[in-house]
Amino acid sequence: MTKLLFVLGTRPEAIKLFPVIRLARMLPSDFDIKVCTTGQHREMLEPFLRLFDLRPDHDLAILRPDQTLSGIVAGVLEGLDPLLVAERPDWLLVQGDTSTAMAAVLAAFHRNIPIAHVEAGLRTWDLNAPFPEEMNRQVMGRVSTLHLAPTVWSRDNLLREGVPEDRVVVTGNTGIDSLRLARESSTLSKDVSVRYPSIAGRKLMLVTGHRRENFGQGLADVCTAIRRLVEENQDLAVVFPVHLNPNVSEPVRRILSPAVATGRLILDEPVDYPTFVSLLCAAHLILTDSGGVQEEAPSVGKPCLITREKTERPEGLEAGVARLVGTNTERIVSAVEDLLNNPEANAAMSRVVNPYGDGHSAERVLAAIVQRSSSGFDLVGRSRGPSLL
Numbered sequence: 001m002t003k004l005l006f007v008l009g010t011r012p013e014a015i016k017l018f019p020v021i022r023l024a025r026m027l028p029s030d031f032d033i034k035v036c037t038t039g040q041h042r043e044m045l046e047p048f049l050r051l052f053d054l055r056p057d058h059d060l061a062i063l064r065p066d067q068t069l070s071g072i073v074a075g076v077l078e079g080l081d082p083l084l085v086a087e088r089p090d091w092l093l094v095q096g097d098t099s100t101a102m103a104a105v106l107a108a109f110h111r112n113i114p115i116a117h118v119e120a121g122l123r124t125w126d127l128n129a130p131f132p133e134e135m136n137r138q139v140m141g142r143v144s145t146l147h148l149a150p151t152v153w154s155r156d157n158l159l160r161e162g163v164p165e166d167r168v169v170v171t172g173n174t175g176i177d178s179l180r181l182a183r184e185s186s187t188l189s190k191d192v193s194v195r196y197p198s199i200a201g202r203k204l205m206l207v208t209g210h211r212r213e214n215f216g217q218g219l220a221d222v223c224t225a226i227r228r229l230v231e232e233n234q235d236l237a238v239v240f241p242v243h244l245n246p247n248v249s250e251p252v253r254r255i256l257s258p259a260v261a262t263g264r265l266i267l268d269e270p271v272d273y274p275t276f277v278s279l280l281c282a283a284h285l286i287l288t289d290s291g292g293v294q295e296e297a298p299s300v301g302k303p304c305l306i307t308r309e310k311t312e313r314p315e316g317l318e319a320g321v322a323r324l325v326g327t328n329t330e331r332i333v334s335a336v337e338d339l340l341n342n343p344e345a346n347a348a349m350s351r352v353v354n355p356y357g358d359g360h361s362a363e364r365v366l367a368a369i370v371q372r373s374s375s376g377f378d379l380v381g382r383s384r385g386p387s388l389l
C-alpha cells in the first residue's frame with residue numbers, strides 16, 4: 001500500500017490531478033490517498049472539486065484579501081509542514097507550476113518526503129514569462145524526486161539540466177485524460193448555442209486570459225483587438241469566460257462592455273469544465289494565454305492563437321496548429337481575420353493532433369510511482385533510510 005498526498009490550489013491543478021486521483025481511488029488495495037487544498041484560488045477551485053468529487057481531506061485555507069505571492073508560499077509552507085508530520089505520506093504529488101505546487105515541494109523536501117511532479121520539464125528559460133511560474137518549475141525541477149514529463153521535449157529539458165535519466169518518465173499530459181473523460185461523459189452539452197443563443201450560425205472565437213505578465217497594457221491591447229474584431233466581422237461571435245482576478249475582470253469588462261450590445265460578444269463568468277469543453281468543440285478558433293487550453297485545442301482540432309511572446313509548450317507550434325500572436329492589437333486582428341476568412345489557413349491549423357497526450361497519462365503516472373516505491377527509490381542521492389519525520 002502506497003500512501004499518496006495530493007496538494008492542489010487552483011483550477012488547472014484540479015483538472016489535471018483529477019484523472020490520477022480517480023484512478024488511484026479505483027485501486028484501494030494499492031493506494032491510500034489524501035487530498036489537501038491550499039485555497040490559493042478558492043472561488044474558482046470549488047466548483048471543480050464538486051464536479052470531480054475530489055473531497056479534500058485537508059484545507060490549508062491560506063487565502064487572504066490582496067494575497068501576495070510570498071503570502072501564498074509562506075502560508076503553504078507553514079500550513080503543510082504539520083500535516084506532513086501527521087500524515088507521513090510515501091509520496092507528495094503536485095502538478096504544474098503554481099506557487100502552491102512549488103511551496104508544497106519545498107515543504108516535502110524539508111521533511112525528506114519523496115516528491116512526484118506531474119507535468120515536469122516545461123521551460124521558457126525566461127524567469128519573467130510566465131511569472132512566477134517559470135521560477136516555480138525550475139525550483140521544482142531541482143528538488144523533485146520523480147519528474148513526470150508530459151512530452152519528450154520536456155523530458156529532454158530536464159536531462160539537459162542534469163536530472164538523472166532514471167528520475168524522468170514521459171507520461172503524456174494528464175489534462176488530456178480529463179478532456180477524454182469529459183468528452184465521453186453525458187454531462188457534455190452537445191449544443192452550447194442553447195446557453196449562448198447568439199452564437200448559432202456564426203463562427204465562434206473562444207477567448208481566455210489570465211497571465212500575470214499580460215496585466216495592464218498587454219491585456220488592454222488584446223481587449224481592443226477583440227472589440228474591433230466583433231465590430232468589424234458580422235459573422236463572428238465571441239465567448240469570453242472572464243477570470244475572477246480583478247486585474248483581468250476590471251479591464252476586460254471596461255474595454256469590452258460597449259461591444260456586448262452587438263449581441264455577438266458574451267462576457268461570462270468562468271464556466272464549468274464540461275461547458276468549457278463543449279465551447280472548445282464548438283469553436284472555430286481559440287485566442288488564449290492559458291497553458292491548459294493550448295494543450296486542449298489540438299486534441300479537439302481547433303486553431304490556437306496564443307496571446308504571448310513565448311510558450312513552454314512548443315509542440316503545438318511545431319505541429320502547425322498553434323501560433324504565438326503576442327498582445328499587439330494589429331497582429332491579433334490580422335491573425336484572427338486570416339483564420340475567419342481564409343479557409344486554407346484555417347484548415348491547415350484545424351487538424352486533430354495529440355502532441356500533449358493520448359488520454360491515458362494517469363496510468364503511466366501511477367505505474368512510475370509504484371515502480372519507484374517498491375525499489376526504495378532514494379531522495380537526494382541518499383538511500384531512503386529512516387524518515388526524518
Ligand code: UDP
Binds near residue numbers: 289
Ligand atoms: N477552463 C474551464 N473553465 C473556464 C476556463 C478554463 O474549465 O472558464 C479550464 C480549461 O479547460 C483548462 C483549464 O481550465 O483545462 C485552464 O486553466 P487556466 O487557464 O486557469 O490555467 P493554466 O492552464 O494557464 O495554468
